Amino acid sequence: MLDIRLIREQPDFVKSRLATRGGAGDVAKIDEVLRVDAERRKAETALQQLNGDRKRLSKEIGGKRAKGEAAEELETRVREIGDQIALLNEQTSAADEQQNDLLLGIPNLPHANAPVGKDPSDNPVVRSWGEKPELKNEVLDHVALGTKLQLFDLERAAKLSGSGFICFTGAGAKLERALIQFMLDLHTREHGYLEMSPPFLVRRECMVGTTQLPKFEDDMYGLEYNELFLAPTAEVPVTNFHREEILAASELPKKFVAYTPCFRREAGSAGRETRGIIRVHQFDKVELVKITAPESSHAEHESLTENAERVLQLLGLHYRVIELCTGDLGFGSAKTYDIEVWSPGQQSYLEVSSCSNFEDFQARRMNLRFKDAEGKNRFCHTLNGSGLALPRLFAALIETGQREDGSVRIPEILQPYFGAAEIR
């Protein structure tokens, strides 16, 4: 969430940055927050005054009692003060809660150099790598290919769990596993990330910490009984790993990589990009997470993005990197690069990674701090990016690797993991 002090001291700056996201509602919320904040502080000051009075007088009573003197008069006065305190307490905690709820609903400020724009059509292409493969014959898309080669079974998956689920089979299941292993090895061995295998179920606080809640509860799978949620991305358990902690500056940056399945309701997105395995309720993903000092988060964001790109380069898949414009930026992000791999079957680019710098937005929510050189506690910056998301990578890989005879070529670097040079 945003720093209430920043809002208080530079409301116009905050409003103008928020305005670049497009929603007028967020700008209006700033005035609301300011109003509640002023109210809260006024009540809090009065409350502190009364608490002080009570504290002092209570001690006086103690002193009198010790000497055997009567203190009834004082006691009556303190009792009255106590009643006022109870009243003010309700006011301040209500205002506090209100302020907090408001702040949780206000998105992050886009970074100063994030491109200003309205919607995805304004997202600039930052760079691209490789070229669209020239495929002979009729190009099959991943659904046709996967069905023909029995790499997955969407109909039977629907029988198990409904539409929007994949069941990989045979070589498909093995390819999925090989890709996960390959990416984990790459990021741990060559990019210096620490591997983690976190819980898939997380507490509500964690979901708030990484901004999935309270705003996007409809997209999440929750388990009513004990308030656990199925993590929609490893970002949630991994970023929250150090929540409520004060890290030493020397430990930063922390770099984590984790494979987890991801669970998403994808409410309201039926019919959009839903063909085959492109948008599903459960998918595998290898995620990169960094916790950094504020000074270096920008550079760490660039290298994290490059680390994710490296996967596609090694697999020989054509891709491009776009930067999200202010109007398309995610709720918590200050700056985001999307990596899009080319899908010959769909003749379009598929998002396989979203690399974001949240700056201190998540850290403030989860109270994640570090002790700087002066010994002051400051909020860390948090970043994450997919490295990469599996189903779309899987689709692009088999579509790109398809050959005239109907077989699929496996990139050389993946062959030791997959155990074969092709699928037929």
Add this chain to the structure above:
RNA sequence: GGUGAGGUGGCUGAGUGGUCGAAAGCAGCGCUUUGCUAAAGCGCCGUACUCCAAAAGGGUACCGAGGGUUCGAAUCCCUCCCUCACCGCCA
């Protein structure tokens, strides 16, 4: 799931109703003295919020969390969470 023991500052650990934000030790920072790595002495050393235009300086809250009792709660009561041990169950 059951039973028992616990949760106090960066760490260890005192404190069972009143000047306790909390002894002491360790670690850390500063100074002094001696001086080859080091020791001793002294001082400082939590977080958040808030008041003041700001600094200086105040104030309030915080002893796992939330309620309650009381003039007053780290301390008493209730609920919950977590940790540890043992038992039961189980991949």
